Amino acid sequence: MSHFKTLTQVCCLAFMLMSCATLHSNQTQEAVFYDSAHDDQNRAPASLTPPTVLKDGQKIDPLYMQTQADYNYSLGEAYSLNGSPQKAIEYFRTTLVYDSKSATVKLRLATEYLRTGQVSEALDLAQSVVDVDPKNETAQMLLAGLYSSMRFYPKAIEHYEIVLKNNPENTDASLYMGAIYAETKKYDKAIQHFQGMLKTVDAEQKPVIHYYLSRVYGEDTKNKKSNQMAEFHLKKALELKPAFTEALLALGSLYMAEKKDGKALALYEDYQKKQGPSVKVAEVLSQIYLEKEDYDSAYEQLEILEAQGEDPLNTKLKMALILVEKKMYDPATVKLKEILRDVPDSDRARFYLAAIYEQTKQNDKAVSEYEKVPSESKYYGDSVVHAVYLLKNSKKLDDAEAFAKAALDKKGDEPSFYALYASLLNENKKAPQAAEILETARKKFPDNTQILFFLGTTYDSLGAKDKVIATMKSILEKEPKHVQALNYIAYTLAEMGKNLDEAESYARQAAALQPRDGYIMDTLGWVLFKRGKLNESMKLLEAAHKLAPEVSVISEHLGDLYVRQALIEKARIMYQQAIDGETEKDKVATIKGKISALNPDTNRSPASIPEP
8 A cells, every 4th residue: 555545545534633623612622421321420511401491382592502502512522532433423413403504513523424434424414514615625625535535536636626726725635636646646747746836835844745755756666766756855855854754764764675774774873863762763773773683772762662652562572572682581570570560461471471480490480470371372382381391390290281281171272282281191101091182182183193193102102013003104194204103113113023124115215304313214224133134234223323322222222233243342332322321210221131141252142132
């Protein structure tokens, strides 16, 4: 949407709001009024209370009619100021019952109609005023603005021309006409129009005309000198009016579009020093500084926004994040608490506060704040994961499990919550319940391969190898190149010692997809070991160990291979590395048994090492 389209569509409302006056200059516009149907303690002043209705046959007193009109008009104004346009319409319409010829009331009612989107009603009222008084400038401007907002540009121009004929010095009408020329892509005519205005308007209005000319040139992309002329007029506007913020921002935007970021930055900085501080410039500057990661400068501009801007919540959040980035956690916490004091349901501020507590190792406080993030928030999923992680690491596994279950109860349509809850059940030695939860998830999300993979690994912990393979193969039906499923099938078959040719096929497919993965390389090497292909197995297992020397099972596999190759000392070293990387006591005992069984004088292998 162009600048001129925006202007021509809203100018009518802006004009009305500025120009429509009350019937009497002594009416207050600050008081708060209430519906007269309510028996409350803030009724209209006694001087405006309508007198008792006259009896049938009595002659109506003109003073009574005027009093009724004043009373209803005052209530209409009050409701309008209080943001209740429908109520305002009701009372302005009632006013017309007592003063049906009032042009002021009709235009005031038209304003409220426009606010509620009843354009045709507003149009009819304005036209009725013009029909009686063609020289009513307010009505003519309103009609022109309405036709412009409806894109009936010829009709809009017609009414602007009437205004200018009666009042050649009406700059607004002339400006809006030029805007229509630009909106209808009559750029030459628009430029000629505004150039003509420069010759007639006073010095105070010239900066605005230059600004409009810059916008016309900016719209006319076919003009090779459009940017050059736009820059000229913006500079002229700022020369005549150095504090012209809109012109400054337009010039800076022009520089940014031309990739002259340094020039734009210097322009904004100079303005803030000499003419500022400006909230609008601070908004732009703070964003530029943030993108440049100049956090100190960004913070200075955000302080301006915090003091004067219209969105202090967002500004405080940005300031808090800068403080977090600078590891200034205490002042960041203060900022976030300020937000939550004023807006307790700010889920974003709540999440960031929890994150600070987590970063500063205040785990209980972090969990407490994460727990307050509502389930409908976009931060809820991350809040649950972080809270569960903190509880688990604090050895509060039951609390973590309960937290995950509560999250699942609140949002049963979130697949990741099923996996999270099941992982905690598994860790809490409740694999059957984990499998049950994941089977529920499988039915609910049949195409979710993450759920299927986790279900397969859970069946593995239950020793249900056939279900493991079946589940992993169901993943491959949906995603044939799922590397982890291919690898898991291959390794499971190798451990079972069955269908080793099939296992090798799956392992080679996985290795082709991720040739530099130590685990996948280990699986292929282990399958080959099981098939008796020891030389090829050694190359792969040694390469896998080089990629992941800290992984216990890879060291153990290589140790088993070295035993088969009668490389006893190498095997002893690998087994020791496997012990160093292992955390499960039972597994450590098994590997120590292999070391004890080693006999450097013979080629006999420990009984615990599988035969190829």
